[in-house]
Amino acid sequence: MPYSLANQLVVAISSRALFDFESENTLFESGDASAYKALQLKLLDQPANPGVAYALVQKLLALNDGNTHRVEVVILSRNDPVSGLRAFRSAEHHGLTLERGVFTQGRPPFKYLNALHANLFLSMNEADVRDALAAGFPAARVYPQSVHAAGRHPTEIRIAFDGDAVLFSDEAERIYQQGGLSEFQRHERTHVTRPLPPGPFKPLLEALHRLQRADAPVRLRTALVTARSAPAHERAIRTLMDWQIEVDEAMFLGGLEKGPFLREFEPDFFFDDQTGHCLSGALAVPTGQVVAGIANGG
Known part of the structure; x- marks a missing residue:
């Protein structure tokens, strides 16, 4: 066989x-x-x-x-x-x-x-x-110039994800680019109870979630690191709840540079769609760009 x-x-x-x-x-x-x-x-x-x-x-x-x-x-x-x-x-x-x-x-x-x-x-x-x-x-x-993982957490696998265009679709990002912050926030309030469509990395998050429940010698720890801020944070959380997936940490940074926060979380890898966030992340941790969605010509 x-x-x-x-x-x-x-x-x-x-x-x-x-x-x-x-x-x-x-x-x-x-x-x-x-x-x-x-x-x-x-x-x-x-x-x-x-x-x-x-x-x-x-x-x-x-x-x-x-x-x-x-x-x-x-x-x-x-x-x-x-x-x-x-x-x-x-x-x-x-x-x-x-x-x-x-x-x-x-x-x-x-x-x-x-x-x-x-x-x-x-x-x-x-x-x-x-x-x-x-x-x-x-x-x-x-990113070849990424800082390599520090290796300070030998019994944990830490993976950090951006939200829009990575875990979620780029639906909200398109609204933001077309109508600005106020239109984006209005859209997210209006659709707060409607789960965001899945993005390209939802299947990976699901696979990791299954491994988190396994009795394995290494623990998985995940984080959502997003430029969203209140009130747009709620739809992201509700979407994960609808998927029946929990992340261990969530950072709603409202446009703050992601690199310093990633430096504290110390992931073994970070995924983001936007070049600016990837360049910031690469200075702190291993980083990969998800070249999808409107930010990448999609």
């Missing part, structure tokens, strides 16, 4: 988001595929350093214990299969249990997300992330 990924949290991740391949990537981006392959082969026995999403992957894999397999991490990369050898060697060196990978040698890899039943795709390639989001998968473009 074939192995099944059913009932697992499946994270697909590019090799560059998992490991620090920034210097090698310069050669890859130049278009000299043979030179890039030769370099990776030359460095095969030199483990790559951890990348931006490394700490998140390491902690998610710690949810697996004994015979209970809750999380599967798959390398999904534009690299060639030879370069993929170094990614697997690096994972082995760092003690990451990675068994599966798909290497497409320059072609868009997002089409394999369906076969993987992926709950999340992390990549530094914006086009691949946009394709994944358009296909209905939670996906984010990892």
Whole structure:
């Protein structure tokens, strides 16, 4: 009987988001595929350093214990299969249990997300992330300049989400951009009891919520970090209640810079749709941009 990924949290991740391949990537981006392959082969026995999403992957894999397999991490990369050898060697060196990978040698890899039943795709390639989001998968473009996770909470996985255009649809954001703050607040008061439509990351939040209820060795802690403020906060809370999902913390910042608050929460990863918030977040924590919604030309 074939192995099944059913009932697992499946994270697909590019090799560059998992490991620090920034210097090698310069050669890859130049278009000299043979030179890039030769370099990776030359460095095969030199483990790559951890990348931006490394700490998140390491902690998610710690949810697996004994015979209970809750999380599967798959390398999904534009690299060639030879370069993929170094990614697997690096994972082995760092003690990451990675068994599966798909290497497409320059072609868009997002089409394999369906076969993987992926709950999340992390990549530094914006086009691949946009394709994944358009296909209905939670996906984010990892900011290469992000501060790496501090590692101060070894028994907790901390993940922070923006609200509009991430957990929720960008319906309210469109009202704000078209009519300004007063029209946005009027709209939210009028529709306070109507749940917001789901955004691209609702399926991931649901999957994490299921893991939160599991008897796992690592605890999951989630936070909503949004530019909403009172009175628009109520609709966000009511929406989560309607979904029967609880977040551990909620921050309604009313336009305050998010970076300082994220620095205090210390998430292993932060997801936001807006470039300004991502740039602020990246100064404090590992950050990925959800390139969806009106803020990203959607």
